[in-house]
Amino acid sequence: MASSVRPKLPKNYQLIYEIVQASGIGRHLTPSEIFTKAHKRQPGIGFSTVYRGLERLRELGLISELYVPGVDAATYEPSGPWHAHFRCSACGAIEDVAYAIPPRTLKMLALQHGFKIASERVTFEGRCAACAF
Amino acid sequence: MASSVRPKLPKNYQLIYEIVQASGIGRHLTPSEIFTKAHKRQPGIGFSTVYRGLERLRELGLISELYVPGVDAATYEPSGPWHAHFRCSACGAIEDVAYAIPPRTLKMLALQHGFKIASERVTFEGRCAACAF
DNA sequence: GAAGGGCTGAAAGTGATTTTCACTTTCACA
DNA sequence: TGTGAAAGTGAAAATCACTTTCAGCCCTTC
Structure with a gap:
């Protein structure tokens, strides 16, 4: 399309x-x-x-x-597609990260807490390859 | 302490x-x-x-x-301790969720992308037990 | 061709956060 | 105990992202 x-x-x-x-x-x-x-x-x-x-x-x-x-x-x-983000605390760059929490886990958490999860947001913070050293 | x-x-x-x-x-x-x-x-x-x-x-x-x-x-x-958060999109309540991304996964992602992860933030959104129905 | 709804830009408003500045307190050390 | 430097302080103003408002325009529909 x-x-x-x-x-x-x-x-x-x-x-x-x-x-x-x-x-x-x-x-x-x-x-x-x-x-x-x-x-x-x-x-x-x-x-x-x-x-x-x-x-x-x-x-x-x-x-x-x-x-x-x-x-x-x-x-x-x-x-x-769902993905997580990574932010470099040194240079501020934001990178995409191919990661999503497994559906099975989501289902389990939803069940445990009694809520319905519509979306998830995952953000990591740290140092990117360029700033890591 | x-x-x-x-x-x-x-x-x-x-x-x-x-x-x-x-x-x-x-x-x-x-x-x-x-x-x-x-x-x-x-x-x-x-x-x-x-x-x-x-x-x-x-x-x-x-x-x-x-x-x-x-x-x-x-x-x-x-x-x-590390935990995720859940926000109800209907009533706005914020709940703690006992969940953290497995260290093994973090390590793998870090390796894949060449960065160092210092922290993670996980937020779910959806409807809480009270608003779910 | 007229009516009506959706779209528009400008400007003012809102509310959280940050900065500035002159003053005060605290602290290490002689 | 005195002293200077560094850190902390409150008030007010500035900044900044975002939202709301409003009157006019355009485009569709009848």
Whole structure:
């Protein structure tokens, strides 16, 4: 389905979506970075539109939002398979990590505590390869 | 060691520490809640002192900081054994969950990616027992 | 072609956190 | 016990991310 038709998406939202897509999985953009990029392509676009767009796209599941401790802005990335994130406490880089908590474990925890788990967020912190030494 | 001597801690920081301790593991306080409590015991204490104290205590590893998506203030809890957190998307409650990613897994991931993991944060989201139905 | 809903940008508002600054307290050591 | 340096302090202002509001525009639908 790649860049399949999405006829109902207002063009500004489409633009935002493209920007986040273009950044690729593994890059993580803050709203203001997105705004800057969007503004280049569409001068006159407003801040609020970017926020609204991000919210909408998130609702639609097209992008996902990510809160990383130590970064006070939310960051966005294209939706993709579940994965964890790693943040280097030295250089601040954020890396994707192919890891998800096993479904069996989730089920067990949910059962134990009596709640329903809809999503999980896993973030590691430490030093990346470049800063590790 | 319980409330062991910590001769080097300025008394305001000590106070903050006590407040967070007193809240107990599993309770999660925001800086402004902490400020309010501190202010009762020590009228005249300033906001900045609370923030500074929290920062210091965190550096010392005496308390831990927790960012929960959907809550825009940081929250603090006494340091304790590693555990995950669960946030109910309906009522906003935050629960502790006794879960940590197995050390073996961490080691493997670290090896794979070439970084050193110092800490992990795991947050689940969904509906708590009360809201699940 | 008119009605109505969704979308828009600008600007003001909100609330958490950080910074600044001048003053006070604490501490190590002579 | 005196002394200077370093650390801690509170108030207020600044910053920063984000949200809300509002009046106008555009595009679809009838």
